[in-house]
Amino acid sequence: MFDHRIHNFNAGPAAIPLPVLKKAQEEFLNFKGTGMSVMEMSHRSKEFEAVLARALDGVKNVMGVPDDYSIILVQGGASLQFSMVPMNLALPGKKIDLIQTGAWTQKAEKEAKKHAEVNIAATTESENFMRLPRPEEIKLTADAAYVHMCSNNTIFGTEYHWLPDTKGVPLVADMSSNICSRELDVSKYGLIFAGAQKNLGPSGVTLVIVRKDLAERADKKLPSMLQYRTYIAENSLYNTPPTFGIYMLALTMEHIQETGGLKATEARNVAKANTLYEAIDGSKGFYRCPVNKADRSRMNVNYRIYKGDTANEDLEKQFVKEAEAAGLAGLKGHRSVGGLRASIYNAVGQDSINALVAFMNDFARKNG
Missing domain, CATH: 3.40.640.10 (Type I PLP-dependent aspartate aminotransferase-like (Major domain))
Incomplete structure (x- = not known):
């Protein structure tokens, strides 16, 4: 079921x-x-x-x-x-x-x-x-x-x-x-x-x-x-x-x-956010997070896809479409800022983060 x-x-x-x-x-x-x-x-x-x-x-x-x-x-x-x-x-x-x-x-x-x-x-x-x-x-x-x-x-x-x-x-x-x-x-x-x-x-x-x-x-x-x-x-x-x-x-x-109270919840959230931000920062500029590093959210991760020095909206639309087909929902950024956003609240497990990162790596390999 x-x-x-x-x-x-x-x-x-x-x-x-x-x-x-x-x-x-x-x-x-x-x-x-x-x-x-x-x-x-x-x-x-x-x-x-x-x-x-x-x-x-x-x-x-x-x-x-x-x-x-x-x-x-x-x-x-x-x-x-x-x-x-x-x-x-x-x-x-x-x-x-x-x-x-x-x-x-x-x-x-x-x-x-x-x-x-x-x-x-x-x-x-x-x-x-x-x-x-x-x-x-x-x-x-x-x-x-x-x-x-x-x-x-x-x-x-x-x-x-x-x-x-x-x-x-x-x-x-x-x-x-x-x-x-x-x-x-x-x-x-x-x-x-x-x-x-x-x-x-x-x-x-x-x-x-x-x-x-x-x-x-x-x-x-x-x-x-x-x-x-x-x-x-x-x-x-x-x-x-x-x-x-x-x-x-x-x-x-x-x-x-x-599941361990807020201390354990926070530890899981830190690990999830770190995994995702490391994937973004380690993509050699294909993915970029515009948020000041010290102020990055553990709950809402915003990022853009770049071709050269310019954010590529066509690739971002393609990313969202292919991600949905792969069972990854809700990744379109808010209309006021554009780009991509992964909201990784408490109920989003590390398995979902791993699946997203694997998809991101594959997408970058094919389109970078």
Whole structure:
């Protein structure tokens, strides 16, 4: 039944661990003897509340979330968080600092400006976001309401391997594309948010981890559905949640724990990224990664095919077409940057990386 699985490099929705899919398949029609699917049961039932507890406890245990933080599950994707964060965390008369590193921080800036003055603390837009700002380039406001950053840039293929020093100002991180891919200290952040569809499960669920005191900043006149405190008070059950997505999140957290936690996950991700980048850098210029080496993402690997000193779009189109025929899906780069992109999230195994590298080497031999 699983003989025809392809190598999935899609940027999101993305690969889900096969053991998670198999477990969901086993329980799909009859969840734990209830005679119904998780998708059919009431979100107020004791059976689903147990599923929700598994998901929330799984996040807490896997990520080491401190007790003074709340873990909530909302809808609307990370894009809704571009509005919810300033609605809840902005303070009268104070600026929001934002580190501009690509499309997702640009969208966050647009929404934040509707609620407060935004200070662009640093930007690399003039370099097409092919590197991150250096620490000395970031000019923060001393009394900002918070600092917004995107920890990994899916489109441009950059990732922070360090954190800006915000001098005690709460740090908000959009972690949609590298959540749970590495160890981290949650206490260094005021708020973390992430869409589920890259490392946590299927689309439809958004994870928010917020320091409890920050959740109390919001004006109580803000619509209930847009207040973090509403979800905290109601344990993410204020309205009907995406029950199946939460169930899949629970299974994914359990899978991470069963396979060694974030330390082992990070080690696998480092090995995968190193294998792919070494193939690119070792291709004698046929493949080239435009991203500053120190800022390269472990999750989204961008590269181009060159003939001489020029990127060759015809060869890139041929590469994508032949790769799909060979069972390697999702390798076309984002339309705003072109080229090729391999998204190698947690569920993409080393076997898929090896298959991609073998294909790349063969393609280069035939077309170089």
